[in-house]
Each structure stands twice: as C-alpha cells, then as structure tokens.
Amino acid sequence: xxxxxxxxxxxxxxxxxxxxxxxxxxxxxxxxxxxxxxxxxxxxxxxxxxxxxxxxxxxxxxxxxxxxxxxxxxxxxxxxxxxxxxxxxxxxxxxxxxxxxxxxxxxxxxxxxxxxxxxxxxxxxxxxxxxxxxxxxxxxxxxxxxxxxxxxxxxxxxxxxxxxxxxxxxxxxxxxxxxxxxxxxxxxxxxxxxxxxxxxxxxxxxxxxxxxxxxxxxxxxxxxxxxxxxxxxxxxxxxxxxxxxxxxxxxxxxxxxxxxxxxxxxxxxxxxxxxxxxxxxxxxxxxxxxxxxxxxxxxxxxxxxxxxxxxxxxxxxxxxxxxxxxxxxxxxxxxxxxx
Amino acid sequence: xxxxxxxxxxxxxxxxxxxxxxxxxxxxxxxxxxxxxxxxxxxxxxxxxxxxxxxxxxxxxxxxxxxxxxxxxxxxxxxxxxxxxxxxxxxxxxxxxxxxxxxxxxxxxxxxxxxxxxxxxxxxxxxxxxxxxxxxxxxxxxxxxxxxxxxxxxxxxxxxxxxxxxxxxxxxxxxxxxxxxxxxxxxxxxxxxxxxxxxxxxxxxxxxxxxxxxxxxxxxxxxxxxxxxxxxxxxxxxxxxxxxxxxxxxxxxxxxxxxxxxxxxxxxxxxxxx
Numbered sequence: 001x002x003x004x005x006x007x008x009x010x011x012x013x014x015x016x017x018x019x020x021x022x023x024x025x026x027x028x029x030x031x032x033x034x035x036x037x038x039x040x041x042x043x044x045x046x047x048x049x050x051x052x053x054x055x056x057x058x059x060x061x062x063x064x065x066x067x068x069x070x071x072x073x074x075x076x077x078x079x080x081x082x083x084x085x086x087x088x089x090x091x092x093x094x095x096x097x098x099x100x101x102x103x104x105x106x107x108x109x110x111x112x113x114x115x116x117x118x119x120x121x122x123x124x125x126x127x128x129x130x131x132x133x134x135x136x137x138x139x140x141x142x143x144x145x146x147x148x149x150x151x152x153x154x155x156x157x158x159x160x161x162x163x164x165x166x167x168x169x170x171x172x173x174x175x176x177x178x179x180x181x182x183x184x185x186x187x188x189x190x191x192x193x194x195x196x197x198x199x200x201x202x203x204x205x206x207x208x209x210x211x212x213x214x215x216x217x218x219x220x221x222x223x224x225x226x227x228x229x230x231x232x233x234x235x236x237x238x239x240x241x242x243x244x245x246x247x248x249x250x251x252x253x254x255x256x257x258x259x260x261x262x263x264x265x266x267x268x269x270x271x272x273x274x275x276x277x278x279x280x281x282x283x284x285x286x287x288x289x290x291x292x293x294x295x296x297x298x299x300x301x302x303x304x305x306x307x308x309x310x311x312x313x314x315x316x317x318x319x320x321x322x323x324x325x326x327x328x329x330x331x332x333x334x335x336x337x338x339x
Numbered sequence: 340x341x342x343x344x345x346x347x348x349x350x351x352x353x354x355x356x357x358x359x360x361x362x363x364x365x366x367x368x369x370x371x372x373x374x375x376x377x378x379x380x381x382x383x384x385x386x387x388x389x390x391x392x393x394x395x396x397x398x399x400x401x402x403x404x405x406x407x408x409x410x411x412x413x414x415x416x417x418x419x420x421x422x423x424x425x426x427x428x429x430x431x432x433x434x435x436x437x438x439x440x441x442x443x444x445x446x447x448x449x450x451x452x453x454x455x456x457x458x459x460x461x462x463x464x465x466x467x468x469x470x471x472x473x474x475x476x477x478x479x480x481x482x483x484x485x486x487x488x489x490x491x492x493x494x495x496x497x498x499x500x501x502x503x504x505x506x507x508x509x510x511x512x513x514x515x516x517x518x519x520x521x522x523x524x525x526x527x528x529x530x531x532x533x534x535x536x537x538x539x540x541x542x543x544x545x546x547x548x549x550x551x552x553x554x555x556x557x558x559x560x561x562x563x564x565x566x567x568x569x570x571x572x573x574x575x576x577x578x579x580x581x582x583x584x585x586x587x588x589x590x591x592x593x594x595x596x597x598x599x600x601x602x603x604x605x606x607x608x609x610x611x612x613x
Contacts, residue, residue: 059455060454060455061451061454061455063611081357081457082457084455084456084457085457087455089451089452089455091448091451091452093448095448095449095451095452096448096449096452097372097447097449098447098449099379099380100372100375100376100379101375104371104372104375108368108369108371109452109456111364111368111371112365112368112369112453112458113456113457114361140379156452
C-alpha cells in the first residue's frame with residue numbers, strides 16, 4: 001500500500017458543531033473536536049454521553065442532524081466511500097461474524113477491501129499471528145473468550161492499514177488482565193503511526209493510551225486538552241503510602257508537607273486505613289516523595305498509585321457528577337469525593 | 340486536504356465509484372460467508388430438504404384422493420396437479436426465511452463492520468439472495484425426486500428446467516420483499532409473523548393446491564390476479580403440458596415489477612438503517 005500524504009502533521013479528524021438529535025433526545029449537542037495525525041485522542045464520558053453516536057457518525061454509519069466532520073480529509077456526508085477506505089472500526093460489541101472461524105473473518109474482510117486472494121490469505125495469517133490467535137484460527141469466533149474476540153476485532157480493523165482507527169470502548173466488559181492485553185495491542189498499533197480515536201468510560205484507560213483527552217457529557221464537550229494538562233486540573237494520580245508503624249502516620253504526613261514540591265497538593269491522612277494520600281503530578285514528584293520518606297528513616301509497608309475515578313474527574317472539571325444535572329449535587333458532596 | 344490512497348487492487352481512493360469487478364469480488368466474499376454458515380451449521384439446510392418431502396406426502400396422501408376425484412381421476416391425477424403447484428410454493432417459502440435470517444443478522448455487530456467498509460451495500464443483500472437461490476434450487480430438486488417417487492410423470496424435461504427457473508426468478512423477486520421487511524421490522528419474530536399473514540392467503544387463495552373453478556366468484560377474481568396462480572399454472576403447462584404463455588408472462592411481469600420496486604427500497608432502507 002503506497003501512501004502519498006500531502007498534508008502530513010495535519011488534522012486526521014476534524015469535527016465542527018456536530019449535532020445528532022433523536023426526536024427530543026440530543027445525543028450530540030454541538031461537538032467540536034480535532035485529532036492530530038498520529039496521536040491518540042481519548043473521548044471520556046459516562047454511558048449515554050454521546051460517545052458511540054460520535055464514532056458512528058465519524059465511521060459513516062449514521063448521518064448527523066447538523067454540523068460537519070472530516071476524517072483524513074474526507075467529509076463524512078459527501079465522501080463516505082473514500083472515507084471508509086482509510087478507517088478501521090472496532091465497535092463496542094465485537095464486530096466479527098461469530099459463526100465464522102477467526103481466519104475466515106479476516107480473509108473475508110481482506111477480500112472486501114479488494115486485496116487479492118493471496119494477499120488476503122497472507123494478511124489473515126499475519127494478523128492472527130500478531131494478535132496471538134493462530135491456535136484458534138479454525139474455530140468459530142463464537143467459541144472465543146471475550147478477550148480473544150476483541151483481539152480478533154482489532155485484527156479485523158487493521159487489515160486495510162487504516163490511517164484512522166476508531167475504538168469504541170474497546171475494553172468495556174473485560175477483566176483487568178484481558179484489558180491490559182488489549183491496551184498492549186492498541187499501544188503497538190499506535191507505534192505504527194495510525195491515528196486513534198478511542199472512547200472510554202475509564203480515566204485509567206484514557207491515561208494508559210491517549211495523549212489528548214476530550215471529556216463529554218450530555219452530548220457536549222465539557223473539557224479538553226493534553227492528558228497532563230487535564231490531570232493537573234483534576235489532581236492526577238495520588239500516592240497512597242502506608243508506613244510499617246502506624247505511629248509514623250503523622251510524622252510521615254508532616255515530612256511530606258514540609259517537602260515543598262511545587263504543585264504538590266494537600267496531603268491527607270487516613271487514620272482508618274493507616275495511610276497517607278499524596279496527590280502527585282509527575283514521576284519526578286513520585287521519586288521526590290519516596291526519597292524524602294526514606295531520608296527521614298520511615299519504613300514503608302506499601303505504596304500504591306491511585307487514579308481519580310471518572311466521577312472525580314467530572315467533579316473537578318465540571319463541578320457535577322457524570323451524567324447528572326448540574327444542580328443535583330450538593331456542594332458538600334464534592335469535598336467528600338474529591339481526592 | 341488531499342490524501343490519495345492507492346491499495347493493492349489499484350483502486351484510487353479519490354474515485355468513489357466501485358468497478359463492477361470489485362462488486363463481484365465483494366459479493367463473492369459475502370456468498371462464501373453465507374455458505375460457510377451452512378457448513379458450520381448443516382441443520383440450517385433441513386428446511387430446504389424436508390419441506391418439499393413433507394408437503395408432497397401430506398398433500399398427495401391426505402387430499403390427493405378426494406381432490407383427484409374432482410379432477411376426473413384419483414390420487415394419480417392429483418399428483419400431476421399438485422407437484423408443479425408445490426414448485427411454485429418453494430420459492431415463496433425460501434423467500435420468507437431470507438427476511439427472518441437477515442433481521443437476525445442485523446442485530447449482530449458484523450453489519451456495522453460491513454457498513455463501514457468501502458463496499459457497495461447492495462452486495463450484502465445480493466450475496467444473501469444468491470445463497471437463498473441455491474437453497475431454493477436444492478429444495479426444487481428434492482421436490483422433483485419426491486414427486487417422481489410418488490408417481491409424478493414429467494412430460495417435458497426441458498419444461499421442468501424452465502419451470503424451476505421461473506420459480507427461482509419469482510422467488511428472488513419475493514426475496515426483495517422479505518429483505519425489506521427484514522431490514523425494516525424490529526424483530527425476527529415479527530418478520531416471521533408478518534410473512535405468515537401475507538403468505539397464507541396468497542398460497543391457499545391460488546391454484547397451487549386445487550383448481551379454482553369451484554371457488555366463489557370473488558375468490559376467483561383474487562386467484563386470477565394472484566401471481567402464485569400464474570406461476571403454478573405456468574409450471575403445470577411447462578412440465579405436463581397445457582397453456583404456458585399467459586402464466587409465464589404474468590409471472591415474469593410480477594417478478595420484474597416486484598424487483599424494480601422492492602430492490603431499490605430494500606437497498607435504500609439498508610443504507611440508511613442506523
């Protein structure tokens with residue numbers, strides 16, 4: 001596949017004022033979004049925020065009520081056929097034919113993408129190998145585990161060497177270990193230069209995969225920007241440190257307070273669990289915290305990194321819970337939940 | 340912004356038109372998919388094989404004696420009458436299954452993938468119809484074998500092939516009707532119920548199972564315009580002799596008309612389905 005791209009470093013996905021109404025329901029209510037080529041954009045939001053509607057419009061499965069969107073320079077309404085040639089789609093529900101064996105699924109898509117028989121066969125073998133499905137090649141996809149099905153789905157999306165890949169909640173419903181496997185696959189795809197638009201309900205997933213984030217709620221963009229920037233706004237990660245001796249809890253908190261790292265937010269002591277919670281913004285701060293603790297001679301029993309939940313992200317960014325109307329959350333709730 | 344992508348088959352992404360050769364390749368790949376389904380689940384062929392057996396035995400041995408008498412013979416006379424009639428029914432029954440099957444297919448994620456691929460969306464429908472036509476031909480062949488076993492005498496072998504062809508043409512036209520139902524209706528059950536409601540009066544209000552002369556006048560008017568009567572009469576004429584032209588032309592006219600109206604509608608519905 002030869003690719004002549006006269007607009008490198010440009011915008012792979014551009015969305016302007018996108019609206020989709022279903023009767024009274026406003027699934028999308030004026031969305032603007034840009035994804036730069038070769039980057040991973042995470043679209044974070046609760047159920048019903050409009051994430052899937054956005055992906056369906058961008059992959060030409062659904063026509064918008066109004067607004068404009070282009071993918072790889074092609075207009076979703078005016079140039080759907082050209083657009084379909086340069087995208088890959090992995091839906092929320094695995095888009096593979098369950099009655100067909102894994103190999104046949106990939107071979108069929110190769111043929112539908114106008115690869116020759118020989119190339120389709122080679123590509124099916126190659127992708128099954130890459131997604132560790134060679135042993136299951138001849139079995140119907142209905143016998144696959146959830147993780148295998150997602151991997152087959154990802155493999156199917158990669159057959160045409162897409163420029164832009166849409167992943168709609170790629171790990172929803174998977175157990176944590178399988179989720180990691182899928183993440184690894186996505187990371188290796190991005191290494192190949194493909195632009196990815198990923199929707200997710202998990203901050204953790206967005207942080208693991210995306211470089212930029214758009215937070216959506218009720219069909220609207222509520223926040224957007226580089227992950228690090230947003231993390232700074234929502235508090236990012238937090239370290240939960242448990243000293244070996246519970247009596248060291250207060251001295252530990254004081255030591256961290258005295259550390260004076262710029263941007264290091266308030267240290268909280270949780271007596272019940274015998275831990276200290278320290279919000280951190282970078283790996284450097286993590287190192288500084290650990291260094292300071294050991295310099296004081298405090299023995300640590302455990303140290304874990306915690307990420308803010310979707311709810312906490314929404315609270316910090318919008319002042320209300322995900323999916324809930326703004327006025328339904330009393331202010332004192334916010335202090336309890338915020339990190 | 341101009342991004343030009345050329346794939347290995349030499350199709351430029353800048354050209355939105357899909358060449359005929361590619362349409363055929365896409366349809367071929369999708370036909371393979373539907374055939375693999377049958378290999379995976381051979382029981383799905385049971386209806387095509389058992390349906391003609393059961394109906395032939397049922398009608399010949401249950402009604403054969405009494406209806407045969409009114410034809411001026413007996414069971415033997417009725418065999419000559421009903422076997423061509425059942426051939427007309429074959430296409431209809433296979434067509435009904437298309438709607439149900441397609442509706443079920445639609446509720447799986449794979450349709451989203453097909454619709455996000457750069458293929459003509461009609462290929463998905465045409466592949467489905469092609470495979471159902473093959474099933475229909477299997478059913479017709481089984482019917483002929485069973486028919487001969489219970490005493491059906493084929494007078495014109497070429498005529499028999501023509502009758503099977505005519506039934507297939509009409510069946511494919513009906514498939515577009517059921518595909519439209521399959522795409523439009525919410526569940527497979529409602530497609531089946533709807534199909535049953537439409538098909539029962541059409542089947543029995545025709546000359547498939549019994550001559551229409553003894554029916555009341557208003558019903559005769561209905562049976563005269565019923566395309567299944569035309570098809571059954573044509574099949575009779577072609578296989579055992581008798582008038583052929585009127586039934587054949589009427590059947591072809593119905594087939595062309597139904598296809599011309601329903602094919603674009605079902606493709607449009609499929610294209611805009613969300």
